[in-house]
Each structure stands twice: as C-alpha cells, then as structure tokens.
Amino acid sequence: MTPDDDDAALVRRMALDDRGALxxxxxxxxxxxxxxxxxxxxxxxxxxELVQDTLLTLWQKAGTIDLPTGALLPWLLVVCRNHARNQAxxxxxxxxxxxxxxxxxxxxxxxxxxxxxxxxxxIAALPPTDRRICELCLLDGxxxxxxxxxxxxxxxxxxxxxxxxxxxxKKAVTHDEH
Numbered sequence: 001m002t003p004d005d006d007d008a009a010l011v012r013r014m015a016l017d018d019r020g021a022l023x024x025x026x027x028x029x030x031x032x033x034x035x036x037x038x039x040x041x042x043x044x045x046x047x048x049e050l051v052q053d054t055l056l057t058l059w060q061k062a063g064t065i066d067l068p069t070g071a072l073l074p075w076l077l078v079v080c081r082n083h084a085r086n087q088a089x090x091x092x093x094x095x096x097x098x099x100x101x102x103x104x105x106x107x108x109x110x111x112x113x114x115x116x117x118x119x120x121x122x123i124a125a126l127p128p129t130d131r132r133i134c135e136l137c138l139l140d141g142x143x144x145x146x147x148x149x150x151x152x153x154x155x156x157x158x159x160x161x162x163x164x165x166x167x168x169x170k171k172a173v174t175h176d177e178h
Contacts, residue, residue, distance in 0.1 A: 006070060007067060007070055007071055007072035007073075008067050008070050008072075010024060010025055010028075010072065011058075011062050011065050011067065011072060012062075014058065014059055014062035015062040015063040022055070022058075022059050025055065025058060025072070026055055029055075029072070029073060029076055030051055030055070031143060032073065032076075032137075033050070033051045033054055033055075033076060033077075033080055034047060034051050035137075036077055036080055037050040037051055037054075037080055037084065039166060040080070040081065040084035040088075041084060041087065046087060049083075049087065050080055050083050050084055050087065051080070053083045054076055054079045054080040054083055057079050057083070058072075058075075058076065058079070122168055122169050123169065125168075126165055126168065129151065129153075129161065130161050130164070130165050132151065133147055133151065133158055133161050133162060133165070134162070134165050134169075136150060136151075137158070137162055144158045144159050144162065
C-alpha cells in the first residue's frame with residue numbers, strides 16, 4: 001500500500017470530493033461491512049441498506065473524520081452499528097416490539113465499559129489462530145481467502161473458525177449462557 005492509498009489519505013481525498021476515493025473505499029471496505037451487517041440485520045435488503053448508509057455517511061462526513069490510529073475500518077464499523085440500531089428501532093417501532101438487547105444502546109458509561117470488557121475477554125480467550133483470523137477478517141477487512149493464504153489454512157477452515165468466533169463473541173456481548 002502506498003502512502004496515497006492509506007485510509008487517512010483516502011478520507012482526505014473524499015473530503016475533496018474525489019469520487020474515485022469513494023469507489024476505492026467501497027472496494028476496500030464493502031466486503032467487511034457486508035459481513036458485519038449480516039450479524040446485525042436479518043435480510044439482504046437490510047444488509048445492503050446498512051452498507052450503503054455507512055458509506056454515504058463516510059462520504060458526507062469525510063471532512064470531519066479524525067482517525068487517531070490511521071485506520072478507517074473501526075470508524076466504519078461503529079457507523080454501521082449505529083445505522084443498524086436506527087434500522088432496528090424503525091422496524092421494531094413499526095412492529096410494536098422492543099429493540100433486541102444486543103442492539104440496544106448501553107444506558108450509561110459503566111454499562112458500555114462492562115459490555116466492552118466481555119468482548120475483550122471473549123477475544124482474548126480465543127485460541128491464537130482464531131484470534132488472528134478475527135483480526136485479519138473482521139477488523140483488517142481481508143477476505144477469507146486472503147486470510148487463509150496468509151495463515152496457511154484452507155478457506156473452509158477460516159470460514160468455520162470465523163463462524164465459531166462470531167458465535168462466541170455474540171454470546172459475550174449478549175451475556176447468553178447457552
């Protein structure tokens with residue numbers, strides 16, 4: 001990756017209305033956002049909406065985004081999660097139901113820290129290979145095939161490990177003991 005291709009440079013280009021930068025961001029982050037959105041939404045249409053809304057927010061806010069670590073993906077995942085919460089609220093309001101606990105915003109900072117502790121503990125408890133796969137696929141945005149090649153595993157093995165890790169992390173976040 002050249003310095004012009006790093007995330008901060010990409011955001012700066014978007015802030016200058018460079019549509020090519022948005023296309024680059026889409027190519028780079030849409031697969032990861034789509035996988036993440038599937039964990040938050042129940043239909044293909046809802047997933048597509050979350051990804052589009054997240055990238056639209058990126059385009060609209062590019063001039064104000066601060067990336068302390070230089071990585072754009074964490075910012076995008078938070079935005080996607082916020083859009084998922086809003087989407088779930090709309091759906092639940094129309095259905096007259098309560099928001100699912102895993103999408104409900106923490107009521108205070110202590111609750112938010114507690115939820116984050118559970119996630120950090122769950123990630124730390126993963127076997128080293130699973131932890132590395134989560135970093136590569138879920139955080140760094142690599143495809144399963146790329147992660148498999150980097151780690152000398154089959155794509156099927158990576159897929160299984162990601163699925164297993166997601167289930168563990170979901171249990172940690174929702175405090176589900178089953």
